[in-house]
Amino acid sequence: MTFKIGFSPCPNDTFIFDALVNNKIDTEGLSFQPVLEDVQTLNEWALQGKLDVTKISYGVLPLLLNKYIVLNAGGALGKGVGPLLITKQTGAENKDVNEMTIAVPGEHTTAHMLFSLAYPKAIKKKFMVFSAIEDAVLNDDVDAGVIIHENRFTYQQKGLHKLVDLGEYWERQTGNPIPLGGIVMKRSFDSALQQKVDGLIKRSLEYAFENYPLITDYVKQHSQEMSEAVMRQHIDLYVNNYSLQLGADGKAAVNTFLDIYSQLKQVNPTTENIFL
Numbered sequence: 474m475t476f477k478i479g480f481s482p483c484p485n486d487t488f489i490f491d492a493l494v495n496n497k498i499d500t501e502g503l504s505f506q507p508v509l510e511d512v513q514t515l516n517e518w519a520l521q522g523k524l525d526v527t528k529i530s531y532g533v534l535p536l537l538l539n540k541y542i543v544l545n546a547g548g549a550l551g552k553g554v555g556p557l558l559i560t561k562q563t564g565a566e567n568k569d570v571n572e573m574t575i576a577v578p579g580e581h582t583t584a585h586m587l588f589s590l591a592y593p594k595a596i597k598k599k600f601m602v603f604s605a606i607e608d609a610v611l612n613d614d615v616d617a618g619v620i621i622h623e624n625r626f627t628y629q630q631k632g633l634h635k636l637v638d639l640g641e642y643w644e645r646q647t648g649n650p651i652p653l654g655g656i657v658m659k660r661s662f663d664s665a666l667q668q669k670v671d672g673l674i675k676r677s678l679e680y681a682f683e684n685y686p687l688i689t690d691y692v693k694q695h696s697q698e699m700s701e702a703v704m705r706q707h708i709d710l711y712v713n714n715y716s717l718q719l720g721a722d723g724k725a726a727v728n729t730f731l732d733i734y735s736q737l738k739q740v741n742p743t744t745e746n747i748f749l
Contacts, residue, residue: 603621
């Protein structure tokens with residue numbers, strides 16, 4: 474049986490799924506066809522039900538609960554790992570963010586939700602692929618931008634300045650780890666199969682951890698010319714115990730996120746049977 478599985482080309486995802494999709498572990502008769510895309514594309518495809526198993530932003534989860542269930546392994550949660558609001562304007566911290574034009578990495582991303590939590594009155598937003606945001610700020614296409622992934626490690630080298638750590642804001646407000654991205658699987662598969670796939674993803678990550686700090690060719694070929702040092706920073710920041718097992722506090726963070734989503738959007742997404 475073959476599953477279409479979607480994840481990003483970022484080092485944290487390729488690190489997790491390398492052993493699974495390249496048969497470095499026993500996949501127990503299952504095979505996985507990887508589809509690598511930026512997270513906003515994966516979010517949109519998940520809304521269409523295009524992939525069997527996929528990485529998503531938790532920001533889009535409320536819209537997917539009728540189609541997908543959240544797996545325990547493979548996701549990204551943590552503390553000190555949230556998106557940053559950055560600008561190139563010196564002294565901008567004294568300006569009103571609500572009046573700025575802000576680049577945001579996709580409407581349904583967790584980054585957008587966290588920005589909206591901190592700045593519910595900010596409405597001048599431009600949604601774009603996360604990798605284009607630094608240049609948009611540098612070229613004065615926008616006043617500020619919400620950055621994620623490897624841009625956290627490069628923005629200062631480009632003369633950009635941090636206005637707010639949106640992850641820290643979340644942690645102060647909720648006391649929970651930041652739910653960035655999760656792995657979901659179609660509800661149409663039976664529970665035993667969902668459990669099997671979840672276990673294989675966990676085993677794939679355990680294999681990667683056993684061989685770390687080795688950076689495999691699979692991770693390198695998708696890393697957009699990052700140095701190995703930056704790849705390891707990326708992995709160290711986003712891959713942790715929550716990636717092995719969501720756990721009670723991880724699930725509590727996701728439930729808090731859904732509660733805040735319902736308050737911000739004034740909707741009530743189903744909260745039953747979210748997790749595997």
